Amino acid sequence: MKLDPRTKLFMVFVVSLIVMMSATTPFLWAIRLSITLIPIILMILEKKYSSALKFLLAYASALVLMFYFLSEQSEGLIASLLIGYCGIVVQFMPAIITAWYVVRTTKIGEFMSCMQKMHVPDGIAVSLAVVMRFFPTIKEEYSSINDAMRMRGVMLGGGNVLRMFEFRMIPLLFSCVNIGEELSAAAITRGLGGDVKRSSVIELKLGIADYLIMTFLAVATVIFVVFKYFL
Amino acid sequence: MENSSKKLKAKDFITVGIFAAILFAVEFAFGMLGYIHPYIVASYVIILPLASGIPMMLFYTKVEKFGMITILSILLAIIMFIGGMGYLGAPLIIGAGVIADLIAKSGQYKSFKKIVISFGIFNLWICANYFPILVTAESYRQDLIDGGYSAEYANNLFAAINVKTIGVLVVLCFIFGCIGAVIGKAVVKKHFEKAGIA
Structure with a gap:
């Protein structure tokens, strides 16, 4: 199923908004859970089964831990570590x-033409597109740097923290800067930053699925806000 | 953005995007520590400026025009919002970015003294993330407990961050921003200028 990037952005917006307001009653939790389930279902529809399962398991286990084993009165080191872990997962996982x-399902071309349609200034659109594309790259680079360091015997535990930090940060920055140069060369080749208005091969159109999901998200948000603050 | 000769090019936007991603990765890595103990949340003002000093100083060597630092702060605000930090801090983050940009501009983006101060100001975006904790203190505390945190965590958090300590935190943030800038500059000199990248 193909969704319009605008729908996806709206989804990001709504989920962030709802994550921010903490759920206090079972009903609010239900809304929050159903909203979290949407991207997971969409992931399954996009055939990204393993990631969907991973996210689902992590989220579910954190929820179970949080509500059945930890309470307001929990104290002590293990409990506080667990609360820390579950706190992250429950709070930010959605x-x-x-x-x-x-990020995984939007092509950069789609994203750019969507930004253009929404009349976002070029500067912010380009920078955001780069940020989006760059997270996976950073992760990849970091893990190869880590491998290289391990091969040379620079382990995580060995030596002091500062050197550990330096030995990973500097190579990472080097490769990021280099990739950046290549990226801007590629972007200029594709006519980014020209004076003429760019056209796009991708025609964006909102389909039925887009309208359905957007309506659902909007309604869910309104209900959430009303039930949390006005009832 | 500005007059035509100082206009930002696609290359500048890409640079900003890359450094925003790096900065966020650093923030994320250290930010996760905050869940271990609330006092670590308060000590972000020390950890983050020191850690982000190196990439930011490298970034400053690439800044020549007005607007890049501002856009960086806008991106940070967007990412923080998506990351669930809320929108209350966003104007403050962007405000810090604009001021930092202006200060660095007054030194033509070359004067190291101005860059140090500019980075110190820029770091106040970290404090901007505490803003919701201060403004909505009562409901925030209740939210934390209802949301599954223990009362112990919430109490410690508010012992560390409240209206009284925020002044200290802001000052610390600025000071460690300056220290981070100096350290970062030294590292950039040691590694990048020799290699001809900065």
Whole structure:
């Protein structure tokens, strides 16, 4: 199923908004869970089964831990570590899942033409597109740097923290800067930054699925806000 | 953005995007530590400026025109919003970015003194993330507990970050921003200028 990038952006927006307002009653939790399930279902529809399963398991296990084993009165080291872990997952997982879904399924071309349609200034659109494309790159580069360091015997535990940090940060910056140069060369070849208005091969059109999902998200948000603040 | 000769090019936007991603990766890596203990949340003002000093100083060597630091702060605000930090801090983040940009501009983006101060100001975006905790203190605390945190965590968080300590945190943030800038500059000199990248 192909969704319009605008729908995806709206989804990111709504999920971030709802993540921010904490759910306090079971009903609010239900809304929050159903909104979290949307990107997971979409992921399954896009045939990204393993990631969908991973996210689902992590989120579900954190929820179960949080509500059945931890309480307001929990104290002590293990409990506080667990609360830390579950806190991250429960609080931010929906946003992370949605962001992951959007980043993985949106092509940069689509994203740019969507930004153009929404009349976002070029500067912000280009920078955002780069940020989007860059997270996977950073992760990849980091893991290869880590491998290289391990091969040369620079382990995580060995030596002091500062050197550990330096040995990873500097090579990472080097490769990021180099990739950046290549990226801007490629972008200029494609006519980015010209004076003429860019056209796009991709025609964006909102389909039925887009309208359905947007309506659902909007309604869910309104209900959430009303039930949290006005009832 | 500005007059035509100082106009930002696609290359500049790409540079900003890359450094925003790096900055966020650093922030994310250290930010996760905050869940271990609330005092670590408060100590972000020390950890983050020091950690982000190196990439930011490299970034400053690439800044020549007005607007790049501003856009960086806008991107940070957007990413923070998506990351679930809320929109309350966003105007503050962007405000810090604009001021930092202006200060660096007054030194033509070359004067190191101005860059140090500019980076110190820029770091106030970290404090902007505390903003919701301050403004909505009562409901925020209740939210945390209802949201599954223990009362112990919430109490510690508010012991560390409240209206009284925020002044200290802002000052610390600025000071460590300046220290981070100096360290970052030294590292950039050691590694990047020799290699001809900066």
